[in-house]
Amino acid sequence: MESQTTVLTRVDGSADLVHGETRAIVSVSGPIEPKARQELPAAAALEVIVRADVGVADTREKLLENKLRSVLSQTILTTSYPRQLIQIVAQVLESGEDERYTCKEAASIINGSYLALIDAGVALQCSFAAESFAIAQDGEVITNPTPLDLRQSKSSHVVCYSIRDAKVDSLLFSDSIGSFTETQLYSVLARGTESVEAHHRHFRSTIEAKISKDFVWKLQ
Amino acid sequence: MAKGIETSANEKAFIIDALTQGVRTDGRKLDEYRDVKISLGSQYGSVDVTMGETRVLCRISSEIVAPYEDRPFEGLFTVSTEISPMASPMFEQGRQSDDELLITRTVEKAVRRSNALDLESLCIIAGAKCWSIRADVHLLNYDGGFIDASCIAVMTALQHYKKQDITVSGEQVLVHDFSERSPVGLSILHVPICVTFAFFNPHGVEQNIKGDAKEIYVVDPNMQEELLKHGILTVTINKNREVCQVSKAGGLPMDALTLMECSHKAFTIAEKLTNDIKKLIEEDDLQRKGSQWKMLSASNDR
């Protein structure tokens, strides 16, 4: 996985994330002034936009928006910004999967959003990270499957955990498509904790690099 | 006008004052085009263009569809330039502002209406099947010059793109995978390049109408200049000195001589850019061929 923050200048926070075949860029602006219909009296409104790499946005992008929103509404401390708007735009640059799957893109935009939110300095209750999985015909669990793995798989999954003190804390989001057994899902969830913690270690080094770059002018 | 961005009177006066002295806030000369960085992606037809802080990405995709009934011998070509708030929060999602519409239309006219892509070569079976080529332009960061950057991105991506080879037997069309047959490029007739000029009337627009304004124009305005401009002109030209489009907005009257001067400047820029793009594509081609040869020789060794 490769990640980089502060890649765009017109927004408050941004991140570019490459994970396997998938690449996404996420931007965050906020807290800014919402449109009148978005405004909430006691919390920040979230505007989540997902854009496809090819073609116009349709139901598939709306579905991804909903998945991303369900993670973000649990992690962003919206009560810190009453009446404000936090705008998250995720642009998929390379989907790395066929159109009927969304797991790889979902994991990438969740991870990208985390870094972009950190870059923007939006208040978060905890850290989080996500990973995609596929279960092959023989029952094997494949972490971050290739497009070919997905095509031959029985089911695809995406899991997102919150992280406290570099350890997995609780399950924020899990989404599965296909046929699988209960034990298989549990093994996916278990495998998820390992890779999510590994991702988090990577993100931490990205964030540390960002902070030292932010304060390069600081007197020692 | 851009919603949400407030430019103070001080800033405005300063920038215009600077322009009359021949200085731009980003340190460029008045007729200096920003450095254009183009990088080609791993996939065919994926291009990343950076001009100053402006960043534009283009992806080309293709599929086989039925042609329009009234144009049975032509393929389809669409350019999509939707601007999301990622480029700047001043762009609203799902609602096109006038500026956005102008950008989209100008790019569309520059590339599609000037026949840069040979549509007839996309025809497979007349009236039944043809290629549909789609260019998705993603505008990532806005610092002026969206038209120029988008046009460069689309034209580079079209030249870089390769589609699957096909065999036609009767009504049957067989699409060959990349591993089966080497992919084929698109037929590009010419490379239009857009160059934008912004006009300023330091003594007010009224002076211009009287005809004694000391008008200043700059090449490739950045965002601040685009917000403060009095008029804007986009010249689309190719390296054969053919002007494909002149688009002028803002309502300022304009001298014919200035237009000529701008077109000449645009030509020098377009010529340089066209050659740069060509060189880049050739280098990329060579690199790809190199890796292909290695694959072939590996199988020949046996």
Place this chain on the structure above:
Amino acid sequence: MSIIIPGDSVQVANSVALGPGVVCTRNRSVIPVTAGILEENSKSIHVESNGRRYVPSTNDYVIGTVTGSFGDAFRVSLSDFTFPVSLSAMAFPNASKKNRPNLKVGSLVYARVSSAIPEIDVEIECLDPTTGKDGGFGLLEGGYVFDVSLAYARTLLFNPNYPLLNQLVKKCQFEIAIGLNGKIWIKTDDLKHTLAAANAIKQCQLVPSSECSNVINSAFKSLSQ
């Protein structure tokens, strides 16, 4: 320097003041909510981070652009795309119903945030509340305004040891106003000097403080050509 990110745990003494970047949760534990450098002492704790989006806070010195007026107050924009704040026409030295300050749309003002409650409109004022005099606040005439990052603006305003301004003054005379909303207004006698100074300040954000003088020199050199 200890870097902290959301989800890390912090140990705090019983009674400390919580600054930006840390909040107290419902079950009375203190958690960091932004990524940055943890700064703590016996009285307070906060996370120092370098953002770009300004959130108003009481007593901050800010630079705003007047965008309109309503009733007895002016509408002022502190940063792009955020809610406008209000500047009462009475919040000027010697202001009265008859002696109304003359601010036009597009004017720049240097002001202090007098009230910043998230749920209601933020208010700013152009006078020193302890003396009732202007205290350096008010209309900014001429000059040039540009954006820098928030933590950098704080350092420029509050850290006298940061070498930039002392070195810049060797090159030209200037008048400067630093807004904690990441806006800096600068004015010199010569337009080119203003631009060079502005560019130098912007570029110094990207280099260690030891290289400030090199940046200033090259900024002034490139403009004298």
